[in-house]
Amino acid sequence: EVQLVESGGGLVQPGRSLRLSCAASGFTFDDYAMHWVRQAPGKGLEWVSSISWNSGTIYYADSVKGRFTISRDNAKNTLYLQMSSLRAEDTAFYYCAKASADGTGFYYFFAYWGPGTLVTVSS
Amino acid sequence: DIQMTQSPSSLSASVGDRVTITCRASQSISSYLNWYQQKPGKAPKLLIYGASSLQSGVPSRFSGSGSGTDFTLTISSLQSEDFATYYCQQSYRTPRLTFGPGTKVDIK
Numbered sequence: 679e680v681q682l683v684e685s686g687g688g689l690v691q692p693g694r695s696l697r698l699s700c701a702a703s704g705f706t707f708d709d710y711a712m713h714w715v716r717q718a719p720g721k722g723l724e725w726v727s728s729i730s731w732n733s734g735t736i737y738y739a740d741s742v743k744g745r746f747t748i749s750r751d752n753a754k755n756t757l758y759l760q761m762s763s764l765r766a767e768d769t770a771f772y773y774c775a776k777a778s779a780d781g782t783g784f785y786y787f788f789a790y791w792g793p794g795t796l797v798t799v800s801s
Numbered sequence: 802d803i804q805m806t807q808s809p810s811s812l813s814a815s816v817g818d819r820v821t822i823t824c825r826a827s828q829s830i831s832s833y834l835n836w837y838q839q840k841p842g843k844a845p846k847l848l849i850y851g852a853s854s855l856q857s858g859v860p861s862r863f864s865g866s867g868s869g870t871d872f873t874l875t876i877s878s879l880q881s882e883d884f885a886t887y888y889c890q891q892s893y894r895t896p897r898l899t900f901g902p903g904t905k906v907d908i909k
Contacts, residue, residue: 711896713896713898722888722900722901722902722903723837723839723845723888723890723900723903724900725897725898725899725900728896728897735896737896737897739897773844773845777896780850780851780854784833784851785832785833785835785850785851785854785892786833786892786895786896786898787835787847787850787890787892787898788835788837788845788847788890788898789847789856791844791845791846792844793843793844794844
């Protein structure tokens with residue numbers, strides 16, 4: 679059974695840093711790209727960042743580029759999101775998601791998500 | 802970036818109703834469109850991928866259609882467990898899988 683469990687959220691002051699982790703199990707972690715998606719309380723879903731299976735390809739949303747760093751440790755089956763220079767608008771639930779494709783390889787989607795971890799940026 | 806819009810932003814319906822939600826992309830995305838359901842306090846759940854393919858385990862009352870820029874999610878007979886928020890997501894411009902703003906379905 680695929681399981682993703684985020685941790686590391688909490689209350690942090692503006693301008694400070696925080697590192698989120700996502701522990702993965704139930705699948706061959708280093709076969710798959712992974713993503714972070716966030717959701718401000720009461721708002722919609724926002725894709726944040728992605729990392730390929732070997733960390734060779736990384737992308738960020740413009741809203742976090744230069745402040746957030748995605749990484750992974752395939753030996754530990756763990757995905758990370760290092761967040762720095764945090765702002766009030768970064769307050770959100772942060773979800774990690776496993777990238778999947780259908781049998782044809784054409785269609786790409788998030789079939790598995792963690793339960794999320796809440797990051798609150800406030801003084 | 803590809804922008805996604807949804808309509809309506811919310812709707813009220815009764816159990817047994819047929820419900821239709823529309824999603825529009827700012828450019829053609831072929832059939833690279835996913836639908837998710839999210840209940841309060843929970844992670845999103847994949848319903849439909851490739852515009853019309855039902856994810857394993859999802860009830861057949863859910864269906865998706867469309868291609869190009871205009872897409873539809875239909876719930877043929879709304880059940881009590883279907884009251885939730887629904888999001889579309891484009892997968893044309895991977896890996897930047899942008900979402901629509903959501904449609905909240907609540908009880909009339």
